[in-house]
Amino acid sequence: MARTPLFQRIQKNGDASRRPNGDGANGSPTGPNQPGGSAAGQPAPFLQNRRNQIIAALLLLSVLLVLPLFGMSQSATNEQQLSDVLASLPKATFNGQKIVKANLDDDNRVLDLTLDNGKDITTSYPNEYGTVLVKDLQDAGIPFDTQPVHHASPIGGIVAMLLPVVLIIGFFVWMSKKGAMGAGAANAKAFTATKAELPEPPSARFTDVVGCDEAVEELSEIVSFLHDPSHFDAAGAKMPRGFLLVGPPGTGKTLLARAVAGEAGVPFYSAAGSDFSEMFVGVGAARVRDLFAKAKKTGGIVFLDEIDSVGRARNGNAPGGGANDERESTLNALLVEMDGFAKEANVVVIAATNRPDILDPALTRAGRFDRQVTVAPPDRRGRTRLLELYAKDRTMADDVDFVALARRTPGLTGADVCNLVNQAALEAARGKRNVVTNADFDEALATVMMGRARKSAVVTDRDREVTAWHEAGHTVAALVLPDAHDPVQVTIVPRGPAGGVTWMGGDDHSFLTRSQARAQLVVALGGRAAEELLLDGDFTQGASGDLQSATGLAVQMVTQWGMSDLGLMALDPDRIVFGGIGDKVHAEVDGMLGTALQSARQVLADHRPLFDAVVKELLDEDTVDVDRLKAIWSQVEGTPVAA
Numbered sequence: 320m321a322r323t324p325l326f327q328r329i330q331k332n333g334d335a336s337r338r339p340n341g342d343g344a345n346g347s348p349t350g351p352n353q354p355g356g357s358a359a360g361q362p363a364p365f366l367q368n369r370r371n372q373i374i375a376a377l378l379l380l381s382v383l384l385v386l387p388l389f390g391m392s393q394s395a396t397n398e399q400q401l402s403d404v405l406a407s408l409p410k411a412t413f414n415g416q417k418i419v420k421a422n423l424d425d426d427n428r429v430l431d432l433t434l435d436n437g438k439d440i441t442t443s444y445p446n447e448y449g450t451v452l453v454k455d456l457q458d459a460g461i462p463f464d465t466q467p468v469h470h471a472s473p474i475g476g477i478v479a480m481l482l483p484v485v486l487i488i489g490f491f492v493w494m495s496k497k498g499a500m501g502a503g504a505a506n507a508k509a510f511t512a513t514k515a516e517l518p519e520p521p522s523a524r525f526t527d528v529v530g531c532d533e534a535v536e537e538l539s540e541i542v543s544f545l546h547d548p549s550h551f552d553a554a555g556a557k558m559p560r561g562f563l564l565v566g567p568p569g570t571g572k573t574l575l576a577r578a579v580a581g582e583a584g585v586p587f588y589s590a591a592g593s594d595f596s597e598m599f600v601g602v603g604a605a606r607v608r609d610l611f612a613k614a615k616k617t618g619g620i621v622f623l624d625e626i627d628s629v630g631r632a633r634n635g636n637a638p639g640g641g642a643n644d645e646r647e648s649t650l651n652a653l654l655v656e657m658d659g660f661a662k663e664a665n666v667v668v669i670a671a672t673n674r675p676d677i678l679d680p681a682l683t684r685a686g687r688f689d690r691q692v693t694v695a696p697p698d699r700r701g702r703t704r705l706l707e708l709y710a711k712d713r714t715m716a717d718d719v720d721f722v723a724l725a726r727r728t729p730g731l732t733g734a735d736v737c738n739l740v741n742q743a744a745l746e747a748a749r750g751k752r753n754v755v756t757n758a759d760f761d762e763a764l765a766t767v768m769m770g771r772a773r774k775s776a777v778v779t780d781r782d783r784e785v786t787a788w789h790e791a792g793h794t795v796a797a798l799v800l801p802d803a804h805d806p807v808q809v810t811i812v813p814r815g816p817a818g819g820v821t822w823m824g825g826d827d828h829s830f831l832t833r834s835q836a837r838a839q840l841v842v843a844l845g846g847r848a849a850e851e852l853l854l855d856g857d858f859t860q861g862a863s864g865d866l867q868s869a870t871g872l873a874v875q876m877v878t879q880w881g882m883s884d885l886g887l888m889a890l891d892p893d894r895i896v897f898g899g900i901g902d903k904v905h906a907e908v909d910g911m912l913g914t915a916l917q918s919a920r921q922v923l924a925d926h927r928p929l930f931d932a933v934v935k936e937l938l939d940e941d942t943v944d945v946d947r948l949k950a951i952w953s954q955v956e957g958t959p960v961a962a
């Protein structure tokens with residue numbers, strides 16, 4: 320992978336920062352004339368004590384015994400460049416020698432390859448690269464293990480016996496030099512340090528991000544800034560240093576951030592909000608400072624995932640509650656660091672959340688996270704591209720139509736689409752087939768949206784009949800109401816917690832009209848109206864889920880959207896109580912639901928032959944899709960079926 324000049328400077332600076340610079344462990348200079356050092360020809364204070372001299376002699380003897388072990392271990396292996404090893408894996412050969420096995424030590428990030436001539440070669444790899452190497456080894460058919468490799472040594476037994484002694488001696492030497500306070504300080508420093516080191520730029524690119532083109536276009540500006548900041552300076556423009564990615568879970572916010580770093584060729588420092596949360600006050604703030612200190616040395620992207628866990632609003636009246644002392648301390652440190660960027664520090668902070676409403680205003684003000692990028696679920700075209708992307712490594716049958724499948728999956732995120740394709744492949748595997756068919760996708764889509772079918776559940780004939788009538792009520796109302804969504808599939812096979820499911824389709828429209836909202840209420844209460852027909856005015860508890868969804872929609876229509884006779888108003892539904900305006904809201908919601916139930920009864924009465932035909936089809940077939948439903952509608956009422 321070609322590196323940009325910026326990352327070459329980062330690597331150079333990173334190497335320089337690791338050279339000895341004369342600083343002591345605590346950051347103080349040491350030398351012949353400084354405390355803790357030793358002048359030429361004068362013994363250190365530690366060796367002036369005879370007991371310490373004996374300890375030092377024993378320690379030196381132990382080191383001399385262990386040195387041959389390191390020499391043998393080094394001679395048994397051959398360190399190679401990662402790029403050379405990666406190029407050899409697809410061929411399963413290295414310099415003409417066949418690779419017979421491999422060992423992946425992800426704790427130490429070391430890959431050990433054994434050749435057919437008995438020679439071992441090793442290479443180191445960046446953090447979070449182990450999964451890529453595992454896939455490469457699997458594709459090449461190279462057997463591998465994940466245990467650290469231990470090379471045999473003739474003096475291994477001696478070292479094993481002396482190791483406890485060496486550890487004890489080292490402990491006393493360390494205690495005599497540092498003391499208890501020094502040990503506590505070292506442990507505290509390690510406890511407050513972040514795990515982020517200087518990482519390689521991610522391999523992700525903008526071409527790997529599908530379905531959120533607008534977000535990609537907006538974030539591509541960061542790449543230009545990191546490549547050539549002088550271009551912005553010449554125009555007198557100041558690049559925003561904080562970008563907040565906002566969107567539901569599974570829309571690809573983390574992948575977007577990694578793609579920005581990959582396109583710019585800069586390090587990617589990643590941390591989750593939970594990484595800064597500890598029981599000790601001040602630890603989170605120290606980790607924030609440590610993370611930004613590392614990023615400022617090299618430049619690059621700092622990515623803070625789920626920032627709402629530390630960035631909640633600090634007043635008790637904010638949604639979700641206020642902040643505790645540790646979270647507030649961490650937030651204050653983050654605010655300070657966001658203000659502390661030097662002009663020459665090429666650092667951009669990207670954060671992700673699905674709850675922007677609970678973030679502290681000081682965090683989202685101009686100068687900090689002043690640029691919000693919405694990462695919405697993909698539209699139909701985006702879902703089609705995602706289906707093609709996730710299916711490219713699988714064999715698809717000719718009857719699989721990704722465009723039609725995308726039309727049936729409104730609202731699905733990128734993660735949902737990935738799960739859908741994988742579930743379809745699982746269905747094919749269960750059928751002992753290597754080719755994924757359209758039927759596999761149908762079953763996978765039903766499983767993802769409604770839960771796995773409980774085919775072993777024992778259902779009485781009476782319950783089965785009630786379920787068929789209930790689901791037919793939803794289905795007929797959805798079919799005949801012009802403002803309702805068409806049903807995609809209806810089944811009386813138990814799925815998940817439900818005894819039957821009517822799965823409604825939809826579209827990618829951003830707006831919901833009042834007529835469409837009222838039609839949804841009628842469809843939701845169509846099951847209760849159908850039960851009343853079967854049970855002569857009686858009904859079951861089966862409509863509880865329908866009532867919850869219908870009530871939630873009606874409350875939004877009354878309190879937020881101005882779609883009721885109560886007038887144009889916007890109220891907080893969580894603060895509506897009985898009395899005053901609360902009584903009026905409850906009465907209006909109850910009236911809307913009552914009207915919807917009456918409309919559902921009228922729909923079933925007007926289309927009773929169609930309703931009876933759908934009930935019979937469900938009892939005969941258990942599951943009916945939309946094409947069959949429209950065919951029945953055409954046969955019973957002569958309604959033309961849309962192409």
